[in-house]
Amino acid sequence: MTYDEHAQARLVVESGQRGGRTAFQRDRARVLHSGALRRLAGKTQVVEPGGPGIAVPRTRLTHSLECAQVGRELGAALGCDPDLVDAACLAHDLGHPPFGHNGETALDGAAAACGGFEGNAQSLRVLTRLEVKVVGAGLNLTRAALDAATKYPWPRRDGRSKFGAYEDDLEVFAWVREGAPGERQAFETQVMDWADDVAYSVHDLEDGIVTGLVDLGRLREPDEQAALASLAAATYSERSAAELEEVLAAMLEDWPRSYDGTATSSAALKSLTSSLIGRFCTAAEDATREVHGPGALTRYAADLVVPAQVRAECALLKAVTARYVMNRPGVHAAQELEREIVGQLVGLLADRAPEALEPAHAAAWRAAADDRGRLRAVVDQVASLTDTAAAALHARALGNVLPGSDLRS
Numbered sequence: 001m002t003y004d005e006h007a008q009a010r011l012v013v014e015s016g017q018r019g020g021r022t023a024f025q026r027d028r029a030r031v032l033h034s035g036a037l038r039r040l041a042g043k044t045q046v047v048e049p050g051g052p053g054i055a056v057p058r059t060r061l062t063h064s065l066e067c068a069q070v071g072r073e074l075g076a077a078l079g080c081d082p083d084l085v086d087a088a089c090l091a092h093d094l095g096h097p098p099f100g101h102n103g104e105t106a107l108d109g110a111a112a113a114c115g116g117f118e119g120n121a122q123s124l125r126v127l128t129r130l131e132v133k134v135v136g137a138g139l140n141l142t143r144a145a146l147d148a149a150t151k152y153p154w155p156r157r158d159g160r161s162k163f164g165a166y167e168d169d170l171e172v173f174a175w176v177r178e179g180a181p182g183e184r185q186a187f188e189t190q191v192m193d194w195a196d197d198v199a200y201s202v203h204d205l206e207d208g209i210v211t212g213l214v215d216l217g218r219l220r221e222p223d224e225q226a227a228l229a230s231l232a233a234a235t236y237s238e239r240s241a242a243e244l245e246e247v248l249a250a251m252l253e254d255w256p257r258s259y260d261g262t263a264t265s266s267a268a269l270k271s272l273t274s275s276l277i278g279r280f281c282t283a284a285e286d287a288t289r290e291v292h293g294p295g296a297l298t299r300y301a302a303d304l305v306v307p308a309q310v311r312a313e314c315a316l317l318k319a320v321t322a323r324y325v326m327n328r329p330g331v332h333a334a335q336e337l338e339r340e341i342v343g344q345l346v347g348l349l350a351d352r353a354p355e356a357l358e359p360a361h362a363a364a365w366r367a368a369a370d371d372r373g374r375l376r377a378v379v380d381q382v383a384s385l386t387d388t389a390a391a392a393l394h395a396r397a398l399g400n401v402l403p404g405s406d407l408r409s
Contacts, residue, residue, distance in 0.1 A: 003081060006179060007144035007299065011128070011137040011172065024083040027145040031090045034139065036131045040064055040093060042386025044100050057207045060093050060100075063200055067092065071195030074281045078288060078304075079296025080188050087141070088148035088192040094131070095122025097383040098390035099338040106342035111379045114372040115167050120151050122383055124165055128172045130360070130380060144299070146176045148188035153177060168376060180300065187297055190304035198280045201317035206273050208325045209259050216258050219320070225249060228319045235322065236315035239308070247312045276317075283310045341394045342382060348397040350378045356397075357381055 008023040017026070031037060040060035058066075068089035075085030096119045097103040107117035127138050127146060134140035147153075152164040155173065165173035180186070185193070208214035218224055229245035237244060254275075256268040287305040288297070353374065354362035358381055365377040385393065 002296070003084075003144055003298065007142065009143050010140050011175065012134050012140050014134065014140065022081075022083065023142050024081050024087060024145065027139075027141045028083045028087040028090065030133055030139045030141060031087050031094075031127075034094070034131045036094045036126050036384070037061065037064065037090060039384065039386055040096070042388055043096055043098060044387055057211060058203055060096055063203065064090050064093050066203060067192070067195050067199040070199050070277060070281065071192050074195060074285060075188060075191045077285050078187075078191065080191060080298055084144055084148055085188050085191050085195075087145050088188055089195055091123060091127060091145075091149040092151065092192055092196060093119070093123070094126045095119045095124070095383065097122070097342065098385045098387045099335075099342065102335045102338050103342045103390075106339035107346070107379060107383060110343045110346035110382075111375065114375040114379065116156060117379060117383070118152075118156070118161075118163050118166075120162060120164050121156070121166050121169070122380075124150060124173065124176075125169055125380070128169065130384070132360075143176055143178070144186070144188070147180065147186045148192060150176065151185070151189060151193055153180065153185060153189075154183045166376075168373070184300060186299055187302050187304065188299070194284055194304055194306055195281075197314055198277055201314045201321070202273050202276045202280075204321040204325070205317050206269060208321055209269060210261075213328060214320060214324045216256055219252060219255075220257070225252075228316060228323060231323055232312075232315045232319035236318045237312055239312050239315075244312060244316060247309070248316050251313055251316065276313075280310055280314060283307050341390055345382050345385075345390060345394050345397065346375075346378055348394070349381065350375060352397075353378055 003024075021029075038061070041062075043060040068086045071089040072082045072086040076082040097107050097117070099106075101119075104117060104119050111117040124146070127141060127149065129138050131139050141149075150164045150173075152160075152162045154160070154163055155165045155167065155170060156163040205214065209216065219228075225245055225248050226241070229241045229248055232244050233239060233241040239247070255272055256265065259265045259269055284304060284306045287307050288302065291305050292302040349356050354365040354377075357365055357377065361377050361381040364380065365374050368374045368377060382390070
């Protein structure tokens with residue numbers, strides 16, 4: 001595999017680095033050792049910590065680690081630098097705020113006056129500005145690593161809810177995308193994106209089963225299969241509900257019929273998740289090789305090919321989690337409270353800034369040229385919080401705890 005000087009360039013030239021490591025090994029290490037990655041341990045994936053059941057569900061951190069393992073192996077099989085794909089997978093969720101996509105929605109509203117909020121755009125901001133290893137360049141990752149971590153390689157625009165860069169970050173975004181063909185994802189990004197889909201669709205299903213929220217027996221009821229197929233068709237797939245119902249019925253033939261937490265059923269469940277991940281990745285590898293042939297596939301030399309049948313199966317797994325976990329009774333009320341916490345936190349901290357902000361965010365607030373910049377500094381702090389920290393800070397703020405520095409404890 002070959003990655004040229006342009007791909008390995010950094011925003012700031014460094015010297016005196018320890019020898020024996022590649023540029024992408026350094027990138028991976030920098031993300032792995034970052035505080036932003038550690039904070040993902042306190043951010044909900046799908047089943048909240050302390051939620052139903054006695055199992056310990058996945059967090060954004062464990063999901064990122066599993067995504068990295070899947071992406072690393074798939075990328076290596078297709079000729080990508082494995083450390084580069086690994087780094088992109090580890091970095092892909094760094095911008096997620098407390099309470100997951102629900103918190104993302106709340107922050108987008110609270111940040112309307114400064115250009116909104118999007119987790120992927122926030123990830124770029126974390127990597128290039130907020131998580132500092134080199135002043136003025138964030139972690140100072142290579143161009144290829146930043147590009148690989150950019151799932152949506154375009155700025156905010158009407159008609160697209162997802163985007164990869166805020167207006168404040170367009171200069172660095174342009175540097176990252178220098179030489180890229182339009183808005184096309186890098187090949188490593190496509191591998192990361194599919195690894196993300198595979199990891200969370202399969203593992204969220206596993207968490208739902210282990211916590212008792214997904215009943216394997218219920219999945220075999222005709223009415224439930226029809227409902228799941230309709231949900232998948234409406235939300236996650238371009239296939240019709242009738243087609244998806246047939247796909248689901250075929251999938252279930254190889255699934256365990258129940259789960260009771262015993263060693264036997266746990267082994268059967270692990271066998272299911274392993275086979276799903278292996279099949280989803282092997283299908284993408286084989287289909288991509290069939291189109292592009294042998295040899296290293298990197299940067300913009302190819303596109304990942306995922307068979308339609310496999311995408312349909314992945315969509316159905318997402319539908320199972322959505323129906324039985326994310327839309328279960330009581331969740332929507334809890335999500336409304338979470339949105340209130342996030343939205344109110346932005347207002348409370350903005351009113352008490354800069355004293356109530358963490359030192360780095362307070363410095364950004366003071367250095368801002370206008371109200372947009374000052375609001376962005378507040379949003380950056382709220383986005384960095386774990387679920388527990390957001391709830392605790394909100395409670396202290398509502399209690400009018402003063403001085404502001406006490407809000408940071």
